[in-house]
Each structure stands twice: as C-alpha cells, then as structure tokens.
Amino acid sequence: MRATQAPTIPVPPSYSHLHKPTASITTVGRSRRHSHPTALKYLDHKRGSHSEDHYQRNATKYWDNFYKRHQDKFFKDRHYLEKDWRCFFAEDDVYPNRKVVFEVGCGSGSTLFPLMAAFANLYVHACDLSPHAIALVKSNVNFMEDKVNAFVSDVTNEDLCDKIDPFSVDVVTLVFMLSAVSPRKMALILENIRRVIKPNGYVLFRDYAVGDFAQVNVFQCILTSTMALGSDRPFLLMRD
Structure with a gap:
C-alpha cells in the first residue's frame, strides 16, 4: 500500500559530529571578491537568453556528448562521502x-x-x-x-x-x-x-551555494578555459 503523505526527512543527532569543510571564511571571501563579479556578469548575459531553453531541451544530447568525450575521467571519485555520510549508509538497529x-x-x-x-x-x-x-x-x-x-x-x-x-x-x-x-x-x-x-x-x-568556494573555483575554470566553453559541456558551470 502506498503512503498517503510525503515521507519526512529526519536528520539524526549523529550528523553533527561529521566532518566539516576546512576552507576558511577568509579564503572563500577573498576568492569571491576577485572572481564572482565576473561569473555573475557571465551568467547575467546567459540568463533569459534562448540558449538556456535550448540546452535544457537538448540536455540528453549534450550530456551524452560530454561523457563520450571525457568518459569516466572528468569527475573524481567522491571518497569523502564515506566519512561525511557514514551514519546514513552503515547498518544499524533501525535498518x-x-x-x-x-x-x-x-x-x-x-x-x-x-x-x-x-x-x-x-x-x-x-x-x-x-x-x-x-x-x-x-x-x-x-x-x-x-x-x-x-x-x-x-x-x-x-x-x-x-x-x-x-x-x-x-x-x-x-x-x-x-x-x-x-x-x-x-x-x-x-x-x-x-x-x-x-x-x-x-x-x-x-x-553549490551561491558564492561558495566550490562554485567560485568552477567559475574560474569556465571563464579561463576555452575548452570549458565548448559546445559539448554547456552545463559545466552547474556541476562539479
């Protein structure tokens, strides 16, 4: 039988003891001041243009081209999730x-x-x-x-x-x-x-959060690399 209500999403107390990012606020702030305005200018140029709708309509084609070109070499394995999310995947009395x-x-x-x-x-x-x-x-x-x-x-x-x-x-x-x-x-x-x-x-x-360290780094990569602006990876600025 299907549930009649949407499932709740609890956060266990143990989550507060998980690994926290080590990047300092000062470092993030400095990177944001230097690169974020440029990134925003780029995004403002793209926002509302026909290109956004075009890429969304053809997302399958562009993502497929992306993986055909880069195979499994672009995104690094996310081993840090074992530490960050262990309490959700490890066996326990509930599951x-x-x-x-x-x-x-x-x-x-x-x-x-x-x-x-x-x-x-x-x-x-x-x-x-x-x-x-x-x-x-x-x-x-x-x-x-x-x-x-x-x-x-x-x-x-x-x-x-x-x-x-x-x-x-x-x-x-x-x-x-x-x-x-x-x-x-x-x-x-x-x-x-x-x-x-x-x-x-x-x-x-x-x-990403707007202006966080990861997003700023990705924007810098996009705006300084001609390859990042290639037609086969239009959504790179949205992914890691």
Missing part, C-alpha cells in the same frame, strides 16, 4: 538488513562505486540522463548486476516507479545534480523521488 540506495544523476559512477566499496551491503539504483554515462557504469570493473540497477531516465518527467518499486528506497542521493537542472523542474524531481522513498527515508544532497 539491520541491506539498505536500498537511489542515486539520481549517477554520471559515470563517481559517487556510486566509492559508496559500494565502503558499504558492501548496499543495493543501489542509479540513473542518469545520458545513455553513455549508464554504459560507463555498466562497463566499470566494479559493477555487479546483483547489486546495481543502472538505467537511463529523465527524472523531471519519467515516472520512477516504472523502474523502482514504490516506497522501497532507504536513502536517495543527489550529488551536484539539482544545480544541473532548471529550478523550474526541481519540484518535479522531488515529487518523483517521493514516490519511491520509504516513509522516514533520507534525501541527501550536496551542491
């Missing part, structure tokens, strides 16, 4: 059996495979807009069919219940994913996720 995880926007597996290496008892659903990204996941030496359900999906308009049993997921991860889609579609993604997550399940996301 003593295998936990089910759903990674939205898995790319070539830079989050998926480090988590599986750290927590061997996970079962992971993983989806991405790019067919080539999913092919990279399935061709990875660490891919196991009995532990990973990898599939192509546009979570903004495709029903996830066609691929995942309703209310069966313990933890959903969105790592630098929401910033890669239009804000107009974010609510649709979360509503889609609501249909597959268990009541009292967890939705974990990691992303």
Whole structure:
C-alpha cells in the first residue's frame, strides 16, 4: 500500500559530529571578491537568453556528448562521502538488513562505486540522463548486476516507479545534480523521488551555494578555459 503523505526527512543527532569543510571564511571571501563579479556578469548575459531553453531541451544530447568525450575521467571519485555520510549508509538497529540506495544523476559512477566499496551491503539504483554515462557504469570493473540497477531516465518527467518499486528506497542521493537542472523542474524531481522513498527515508544532497568556494573555483575554470566553453559541456558551470 502506498503512503498517503510525503515521507519526512529526519536528520539524526549523529550528523553533527561529521566532518566539516576546512576552507576558511577568509579564503572563500577573498576568492569571491576577485572572481564572482565576473561569473555573475557571465551568467547575467546567459540568463533569459534562448540558449538556456535550448540546452535544457537538448540536455540528453549534450550530456551524452560530454561523457563520450571525457568518459569516466572528468569527475573524481567522491571518497569523502564515506566519512561525511557514514551514519546514513552503515547498518544499524533501525535498518539491520541491506539498505536500498537511489542515486539520481549517477554520471559515470563517481559517487556510486566509492559508496559500494565502503558499504558492501548496499543495493543501489542509479540513473542518469545520458545513455553513455549508464554504459560507463555498466562497463566499470566494479559493477555487479546483483547489486546495481543502472538505467537511463529523465527524472523531471519519467515516472520512477516504472523502474523502482514504490516506497522501497532507504536513502536517495543527489550529488551536484539539482544545480544541473532548471529550478523550474526541481519540484518535479522531488515529487518523483517521493514516490519511491520509504516513509522516514533520507534525501541527501550536496551542491553549490551561491558564492561558495566550490562554485567560485568552477567559475574560474569556465571563464579561463576555452575548452570549458565548448559546445559539448554547456552545463559545466552547474556541476562539479
């Protein structure tokens, strides 16, 4: 039976003891003063133009081209998540059996495979807009069919219940994913996720904040690299 209410997203007290970023406020502020106005000028030029709608309409093609060019070499494996999010994936008294995880926007597996290496008892659903990204996941030496359900999906308009049993997921991860889609579609993604997550399940996301250290660094890369402005990676400024 399906739940009648959206699941709550509790944060356990143990989360307060997790690793905290080491970048100082002074460093972030200095970087922001030097580079952020330029980045904003660039974004202001793009905002509202036809290019945004064009890239959103053709997102599958552009992301597929991105992964065909860079394969699994662009995004580094996110081993830090083992430390940051351990309390959500480790076995406990509440979830003593295998936990089910759903990674939205898995790319070539830079989050998926480090988590599986750290927590061997996970079962992971993983989806991405790019067919080539999913092919990279399935061709990875660490891919196991009995532990990973990898599939192509546009979570903004495709029903996830066609691929995942309703209310069966313990933890959903969105790592630098929401910033890669239009804000107009974010609510649709979360509503889609609501249909597959268990009541009292967890939705974990990691992303940019305006002017934070990671975003400023990415802007600097984009604005100083001709390759970053290539037609095959229009959303790079939105991802890690």
